[in-house]
């Protein structure tokens with residue numbers, strides 16, 4: 001009989017190696033290989049192409065009648081928006097996020113709301129004792145919701161219990177990293193365990209029509225820890241993001257087999273749990289005073305949803321010849337260097353003896369190149385000590401030539417700015433022309449177009 005082979009599984013990407021290595025050859029992560037027992041047998045049948053003896057599966061026409069799966073709204077509008085109108089029965093959803101970001105809070109609130117709306121809901125916590133969850137529910141004012149609660153971590157126990165009687169409409173597993181399947185060896189949290197436990201739970205959900213929600217903690221690099229392998233297995237992946245030191249949280253759809261992935265839900269963490277934020281722009285705009293230099297408002301886009309954020313720049317002239325610092329919070333430092341270079345080379349503004357600080361207010365992160373124009377405007381305003389009119393927004397991409405390029409979804413951005421009482425927009429010419437044509441409705445923003453950054457300066 002062959003000796004059972006040892007296998008080493010990368011905890012970051014799930015790839016399998018036959019011997020231990022310091023670095024995973026697939027994802028290049030260091031120290032992620034862990035020995036895991038488990039069958040890597042080459043079954044006799046596979047070896048000899050003996051592919052008979054299975055049960056026959058049913059083949060049906062592509063154009064056959066479709067019965068659309070039932071949607072269960074959570075009753076939390078921002079959550080439903082990210083999901084695309086609610087959970088789908090017989091589906092699996094993964095919610096990933098940093099520890100402490102509020103995943104348990106969000107799911108407890110959703111579970112309670114759905115239970116109060118008449119759905120049968122089971123909440124299984126592998127991290128907290130049942131009483132801890134109970135106390136939290138009480139603190140959130142949800143103590144009386146008819147949620148079935150358990151503290152357990154064995155998938156066999158959980159599924160045996162749920163298989164007797166009617167299956168719950170919603171099953172929350174908090175978190176998948178604490179679950180343990182006795183079908184394979186290994187400690188909870190390893191890739192093999194996460195995969196095996198999920199497989200069992202997902203099979204149950206599909207067979208019994210339960211909407212399954214798996215909570216997953218993420219690693220530093222932002223991937224869902226180990227369970228990146230999980231992303232393929234579930235129907236929907238939601239990422240719960242935010243800075244712990246800031247109030248706001250964004251629930252972003254990363255994968256959705258039943259809907260789009262361009263919607264987000266915005267929440268703010270309060271003492272009484274997560275509150276929905278229907279108007280995110282108000283959250284990120286700090287109280288604006290007239291006459292402040294170095295601040296602009298940028299209409300960012302989250303999926304198809306505009307969010308107005310404030311960009312703040314501070315320019316400090318250095319008397320000595322020390323190397324000036326450049327520090328950025330919430331934006332790409334490479335992009336800041338580029339904008340500074342364009343301002344210097346194309347517009348004759350020198351920042352070489354100045355320290356430059358750039359901050360996106362409210363702990364928000366901007367990745368959109370459309371922010372170039374707003375950043376440039378903030379920098380110019382800070383350097384020249386001339387304030388930007390407080391009722392204006394700015395957006396547009398800056399090319400290395402100093403030209404301003406139009407960006408995606410300009411009408412949406414202008415509309416949101418108008419809705420929040422902004423009157424002017426500093427934009428690339430193309431955008432201004434389109435805006436002129438589309439004008440006529442109430443609360444419209446007057447767009448001022450610039451061909452180059454030099455023109456604006």
Ligand code: TYD
Nearest residue numbers: 099100101102103104105269270271272273
């Ligand atoms: P939690 O939902 O436990 O996070 P996760 O499940 O993602 O690890 O949330 C933890 C944090 O949220 C904790 O630091 C305290 C804070 N919090 C509030 O600010 N208000 C509340 O009402 C609750 C329940 C938690």
Ligand code: MG
Nearest residue numbers: 103104127174
């Ligand atoms: Mg938790």
